[in-house]
Amino acid sequence: MARHDILVGVEVGTSKVCAVVAESGRDMELRILGVGMAPSRGVRKGEIVDLSIATECVHDALSEAESNSDVGIEDVSVAVTGSHIASFNSRGAVVIPSERLEIDEEDLNEVAIKAREVNIPTENTFLHSIIQHYYVDGQEGVINPVGLVGRRLEADFHIIHGVKTRLQNSLRCIEENGMQIDQVVTNALASSHAVLNDHQRELGAVVIDMGGGVSDFIVFADGVVKQSGVLAVGGDHVSNDISLGLRIPLTRAEKLKVDEGSALIGKSVPGEMISLKNDAGFSGKEIEREMLNTIMHARILEIFNLIHKQVSAETPSHKLGAGVYLTGGCSLMKGIREVAESIFEMPVHLARDAGVSGPKSILNNPQYSTAIGVVRFVQARMAEEEEPTLLGSILGRIGGIFSRR
Amino acid sequence: MLPYPKNEIPRASLPARIIGIGNAGVQLADRLVMNSPGLAEIVAMNSDAQSLASAVAPRKSNLGPRTTRGLGAGGDPEVGYEAAQESLEEIRFSVEASSTVILLVGLGGGTGSGAAPVVAEAAKEAGAFVLALVTTPFSFEGRRRAAQAAEAEAALQRHAHAVIRFENDRMADLSSPREGISETFHASDRLLTECVASFLEMLNGEGPMPVTLGNLLSVMREGSPSALFGRGEGQGDNRAHEAVERALKSPLLDRGRMLDDANAVVVHVGGPPSLSFSETAAIMRETSKHVPDDAHLFLSVSVTKSASSPVTVTVFGNHQGGAPTPSAQSVKTARPAPEPKAAAEFVKATKKDPPSAPAPEQKEDSARPTPPGRLFADEPPAPVAAPAPTKKTAPAKVRQETLQFEPAARGRFEKSEPTIVEGEDLDVPTFLRARPKH
Numbered sequence: 130m131a132r133h134d135i136l137v138g139v140e141v142g143t144s145k146v147c148a149v150v151a152e153s154g155r156d157m158e159l160r161i162l163g164v165g166m167a168p169s170r171g172v173r174k175g176e177i178v179d180l181s182i183a184t185e186c187v188h189d190a191l192s193e194a195e196s197n198s199d200v201g202i203e204d205v206s207v208a209v210t211g212s213h214i215a216s217f218n219s220r221g222a223v224v225i226p227s228e229r230l231e232i233d234e235e236d237l238n239e240v241a242i243k244a245r246e247v248n249i250p251t252e253n254t255f256l257h258s259i260i261q262h263y264y265v266d267g268q269e270g271v272i273n274p275v276g277l278v279g280r281r282l283e284a285d286f287h288i289i290h291g292v293k294t295r296l297q298n299s300l301r302c303i304e305e306n307g308m309q310i311d312q313v314v315t316n317a318l319a320s321s322h323a324v325l326n327d328h329q330r331e332l333g334a335v336v337i338d339m340g341g342g343v344s345d346f347i348v349f350a351d352g353v354v355k356q357s358g359v360l361a362v363g364g365d366h367v368s369n370d371i372s373l374g375l376r377i378p379l380t381r382a383e384k385l386k387v388d389e390g391s392a393l394i395g396k397s398v399p400g401e402m403i404s405l406k407n408d409a410g411f412s413g414k415e416i417e418r419e420m421l422n423t424i425m426h427a428r429i430l431e432i433f434n435l436i437h438k439q440v441s442a443e444t445p446s447h448k449l450g451a452g453v454y455l456t457g458g459c460s461l462m463k464g465i466r467e468v469a470e471s472i473f474e475m476p477v478h479l480a481r482d483a484g485v486s487g488p489k490s491i492l493n494n495p496q497y498s499t500a501i502g503v504v505r506f507v508q509a510r511m512a513e514e515e516e517p518t519l520l521g522s523i524l525g526r527i528g529g530i531f532s533r534r
Numbered sequence: 535m536l537p538y539p540k541n542e543i544p545r546a547s548l549p550a551r552i553i554g555i556g557n558a559g560v561q562l563a564d565r566l567v568m569n570s571p572g573l574a575e576i577v578a579m580n581s582d583a584q585s586l587a588s589a590v591a592p593r594k595s596n597l598g599p600r601t602t603r604g605l606g607a608g609g610d611p612e613v614g615y616e617a618a619q620e621s622l623e624e625i626r627f628s629v630e631a632s633s634t635v636i637l638l639v640g641l642g643g644g645t646g647s648g649a650a651p652v653v654a655e656a657a658k659e660a661g662a663f664v665l666a667l668v669t670t671p672f673s674f675e676g677r678r679r680a681a682q683a684a685e686a687e688a689a690l691q692r693h694a695h696a697v698i699r700f701e702n703d704r705m706a707d708l709s710s711p712r713e714g715i716s717e718t719f720h721a722s723d724r725l726l727t728e729c730v731a732s733f734l735e736m737l738n739g740e741g742p743m744p745v746t747l748g749n750l751l752s753v754m755r756e757g758s759p760s761a762l763f764g765r766g767e768g769q770g771d772n773r774a775h776e777a778v779e780r781a782l783k784s785p786l787l788d789r790g791r792m793l794d795d796a797n798a799v800v801v802h803v804g805g806p807p808s809l810s811f812s813e814t815a816a817i818m819r820e821t822s823k824h825v826p827d828d829a830h831l832f833l834s835v836s837v838t839k840s841a842s843s844p845v846t847v848t849v850f851g852n853h854q855g856g857a858p859t860p861s862a863q864s865v866k867t868a869r870p871a872p873e874p875k876a877a878a879e880f881v882k883a884t885k886k887d888p889p890s891a892p893a894p895e896q897k898e899d900s901a902r903p904t905p906p907g908r909l910f911a912d913e914p915p916a917p918v919a920a921p922a923p924t925k926k927t928a929p930a931k932v933r934q935e936t937l938q939f940e941p942a943a944r945g946r947f948e949k950s951e952p953t954i955v956e957g958e959d960l961d962v963p964t965f966l967r968a969r970p971k972h
Contacts, residue, residue: 173950212953361953362960369945370963379946404775404816415775415816427964435955 135162135200138503139191140208140316141183141299143342143365144458145169146190148205149500150198153508163198164497165190174342174361175210175316176295183302191306204309206507208499209256209299210316210343212361214291218261219244222283232265232274236282244286254293256315261285261353287354289315314506316499317345317357322509323502324454324480325349332450335440335473336480338499339432339459341365346436350448360435364459367428374424375416381405386462391422392429393464422464429465433472440473452476456498550574550634550734551662554591555650556614557582557606558640558669563591565723566638566730574636574734577628579653581617581645582606595628597621597649607644611682614648622656629657634737635664636730637694639686642671642679647686654693664694665733667726669702696751698763700726728765732848736802736834745800745834752830753798753851767844773805774813774845778820781847793821798830799851806841817847825851 134153140146148165167189171179195202221244223236241258249255263271265279274282300310320338321330333350341364348356364386371390372382389403397418404415440449452475455465460479469477480495552574554563560578567576567590578591583604586594596604598617607613618625629635635657639646650666657664668687671679690697702722736745766780782793793799801821803814818833825831829851944952947961954960958967 173947174953178950212951360955360960365946366961366963369947369961370965373945373963374965400810400812402775402812402816404820415772417771424963424965431960431964 136504136507137202137205138208138500138507139187139205139303140499140503141172141187141302142169142340142499143172143175143363144340145496146186147497147500148190148194149497149504150194150200150202151504153511157508157512159505159508161501162200163194165192165194165197167193172342174212175340177298177302180298180302184305187302188306191308202308204311205303206312206314206503207300207303207310208314208316208319208503209291209296210345210359211291211295212343212359213295214256214289214315214359216287216289216357218285219247219288220283220285221246222281224281225279230278232277232279232282234275237275240282240284241286244284245288249290252292252294253290254296255288255290256313257289257318259287259354261287287357289357312507312510314503315345315357316340317347317359319499319502319506320345320456321347321349321502322505323498324456329451333448334451335449335453337436337453337455338457339363339455340457344432344436346440348440348444350444355444356440358439360432362432367425367459370424370428371421375421377405377414385421386425389418389421390425391463392425392468394419394422394426397422425462426468429462429468430472433469437472446475449475452478454478454480456480456495458496460495549632550636550737551577551629551632552636552638552730553577553579553628553653554638555579555653556640556643556646557585558643559638559646560585560589560591562638562723562726564589566727567591569727575632579628579649581614593628595621595624597645607648609644611644611648611686614645615652617645618649618652622652625653625656626660629653629662630660632662634734635662636733637664637666638726638730639666639668641668641683641686642675647682650686651689651693654690658693666690666694666697667700667729668697669700672702698729729763732765732802732846735804735836736800736848743833743835745802745832749800749832749834753800753832764849765846767846769844774816777845777847778817781849782821782824793824793849793851794826796825796829796851799825799849800832800834802834802836802848803845804836804838805845806843807837807839808841809837809845813845821849
């Protein structure tokens with residue numbers, strides 16, 4: 130566990146590996162010292178499919194971050210994702226022994242363990258148990274039950290779990306580089322730490338981290354994590370759609386998406402054509418702009434529809450006062466905000482990392498938000514540990530499983 | 535573009551005339567009559583009465599019926615010249631009252647080599663813009679023919695405004711070796727007729743951006759004698775693109791690479807009334823990529839009345855380098871003959887035309903391969919090679935594409951774990967599945 134104030138966050142994404150080295154100051158101040166980014170290979174839909182190549186990419190990103198920040202990296206915290214990651218809300222309950230009246234921290238730990246006593250597939254392991262609410266003798270809205278008098282303590286947790294072996298693979302490529310894993314955090318949780326402040330959490334917000342291979346989302350309501358999830362569809366799918374739809378090579382589809390594409394339809398001049406150039410600068414083909422946008426629109430619309438369906442099933446929209454925050458590389462796509470607004474029917478923001486100081490070019494780039502979020506998450510954890518509260522001790526378990534492996 | 539009075543430069547107001555001279559010329563003229571009827575008035579001129587009799591050109595002139603007795607010039611340019619002199623009145627009658635005279639000549643023989651310069655001179659005196667499209671003999675036809683061709687070309691240079699030369703030695707390289715001989719000749723004839731047709735289109739086409747003679751001449755005169763030509767047609771949704779691609783694919787342009795050292799290029803875009811600005815812009819963008827930055831680029835656009843006509847792109851340029859390129863074609867610029875008034879008028883007009891750049895006389899200097907001192911010298915820049923023309927520009931292959939209809943088109947995700955949500959495989963493009971539900 131990183132005892133010093135240097136924090137390193139790594140995201141092994143489908144399209145790139147990002148490493149952020151930051152220095153934690155007092156009052157939760159966070160200063161970015163350096164970043165490293167390397168194009169990612171051997172990763173598909175957020176999961177490792179070729180360990181040795183992915184290890185190399187991680188090495189490139191880490192050594193770039195090391196030289197940029199002038200810090201030797203030993204411990205890193207990692208963001209993980211993948212379609213196997215699932216979540217649910219669970220309630221645990223303990224009965225306080227009658228010889229004792231006050232609720233103590235031991236009870237809090239116990240209730241957290243009870244909450245995990247649910248059936249998850251045997252190959253799965255817990256990633257996070259995030260406290261939502263405590264109930265003392267059925268009384269709602271207890272924030273800190275330590276010291277309160279009661280007979281029965283209940284607690285709601287948001288539990289995130291994933292397939293153990295697949296998570297281990299994600300960590301392997303970092304360990305292979307001789308690094309110690311400090312903490313493991315899901316992409317969605319990390320991103321939310323990067324883009325949301327306490328006020329927005331309290332108001333309620335949806336954070337959607339659209340990366341290359343996956344789209345992670347997390348829902349905050351009443352200041353706590355209400356839902357989270359992973360949809361294994363991302364920017365690569367958009368490129369793939371373009372490639373299949375327009376019959377052009379994938380690399381060119383990717384470039385076309387970034388340079389010309391928009392998720393909005395009906396905005397281009399009818400019949401407007403885009404000519405594609407091949408390597409020799411010779412034009413290979415001409416395609417209609419509206420066609421390109423239609424393909425992209427269909428995919429983006431579908432992603433938001435699927436997420437919206439999940440969100441609205443559990444969280445009413447009036448609980449989401451702050452609206453939707455988009456981050457991740459795919460959020461750079463033109464018109465994506467408007468599409469999201471049309472689906473969610475609430476304000477949609479392109480999230481920027483607030484409360485972090487460092488080079489503007491990094492902070493304004495949503496591609497780094499997950500890695501920054503990892504650092505923020507670790508920082509928040511450290512702050513809780515220094516001043517061990519009940520909340521902290523429970524959160525302290527998060528990731529513990531993997532730091533031991 | 536400055537307008538200029540029509541009476542100074544006869545353009546569009548008077549009909550264009552195409553004159554095929556000699557056996558090869560008459561054959562080409564016939565091809566034009568058959569391929570593009572109504573393109574222009576076509577005249578066949580030969581000293582061989584038999585060849586004239588079988589020609590389909592609407593107008594025929596038998597040159598020198600007394601000199602040759604209708605038996606042809608027998609490969610002797612002197613005889614051809616005599617014959618032309620004898621029929622000078624008839625020639626003058628053929629060329630009068632026309633704006634543009636295009637001569638089709640196969641050099642190296644008797645009638646073509648001997649009579650063509652006479653016809654060019656007469657046409658120029660009559661005030662027409664004279665363009666000569668010549669083919670030079672194959673090298674295997676011997677030095678004698680090559681020398682006659684060179685001499686005739688030099689003479690043509692003096693009288694015609696511009697000479698475009700097709701070196702037919704290259705023809706064999708351009709068509710597949712196994713192709714039948716008539717196919718090969720067909721293909722080369724097609725190229726020549728396309729060239730003629732596109733020149734007429736450029737000169738006579740009506741449209742928002744006509745090309746001026748000045749533009750054309752500055753292209754033919756600037757730089758070295760060798761010129762580049764490509765033409766393509768396109769139809770359907772992607773027509774602009776197809777057309778420019780085919781034009782650049784022309785064997786004479788070496789897939790656009792030959793344009794790399796061009797120093798002046800005319801791009802002519804012809805099309806139906808539905809031709810859009812963005813299509814034109816796309817064509818120009820595409821072409822300009824292959825043209826050096828400092829080269830003159832002239833755009834001309836003409837619009838036909840027929841809605842079904844294809845978009846045609848004609849790229850015509852010249853080479854900077856002094857040495858003739860291996861390209862099958864090169865252009866020799868015409869020096870204005872010292873006396874003819876048509877040339878004087880012409881010079882005036884080109885001077886008025888801003889894009890056509892400096893005085894044409896000066897350009898001619900540079901256009902000549904000979905040193906400036908020999909500007910008006912008689913000997914031509916010795917072209918060698920024989921008749922047969924070159925292969926047609928890239929054949930427009932229309933291939934019917936089969937519609938890809940695999941229900942599970944997953945592309946790069948083919949081998950990855952499928953992402954199934956609500957019974958749908960999300961790796962398959964959304965637009966291929968059912969319309970998204972709201």
